[in-house]
Amino acid sequence: MLVGAGWLSFGVGWLIVLGSVLVRRGRLVALRRNWPFWAVPPLVVVLTGSLVYVGAPVRMRFELSRGSLDHFAKTVSEGTPPGKRHWIGLYPVEYLEGSCRAFGFVIEDTGFFTSYGLAWSLSGEPDIDAPGFYRHLDGPWYIWIDD
Structure with missing residues (x-):
């Protein structure tokens, strides 16, 4: 349960930071430039979940x-x-x-x-x-x- 709570906290934190970047002007350019930085966490979560799902x-x-x-x-x-x-x-x-x-x-x-x-x-x-x-x-x- 502790690991699940940690993953949930990580995901919520990531969404909050992403949302704040999207709201600020001029940050959208930085978001596009640094897209790998923003894409890696969701990919890690999806990959981990998929590996656990298939055993x-x-x-x-x-x-x-x-x-x-x-x-x-x-x-x-x-x-x-x-x-x-x-x-x-x-x-x-x-x-x-x-x-x-x-x-x-x-x-x-x-x-x-x-x-x-x-x-x-x-x-x-x-x-x-x-x-x-x-x-x-x-x-x-x-x-x-x-x-």
């Missing part, structure tokens, strides 16, 4: 953690109990549950009303005794939404 941050974090996640999944599938983990790749683990066939973990500090995490299963959607639902991410990996 680029989630995908990038997953891909950067893929080696650790796959190693952990291999270890668990070979029969080693998951145990208590604090981090798997770039993900801080709140709690972890499952078996050698499927497991899932909730990522710390995700969501206000629900928790999010990752689940792994070679045989389709994970069969874990936990509330929530799954959305396929890649290969045997699923996003686990704990409701």
Whole structure:
């Protein structure tokens, strides 16, 4: 929420400054001359919003953690109990549950009303005794939404 309030403040401030420049005489020429300065903030906002909308941050974090996640999944599938983990790749683990066939973990500090995490299963959607639902991410990996 704090980040959203910051972006909103930034946008309102930018609009106020742009409006004051448009109202003053002689400033329109400066506005035309310095159009890249005025065009960059809205383009950054649109680009950031678009990347978040298509899930680029989630995908990038997953891909950067893929080696650790796959190693952990291999270890668990070979029969080693998951145990208590604090981090798997770039993900801080709140709690972890499952078996050698499927497991899932909730990522710390995700969501206000629900928790999010990752689940792994070679045989389709994970069969874990936990509330929530799954959305396929890649290969045997699923996003686990704990409701």
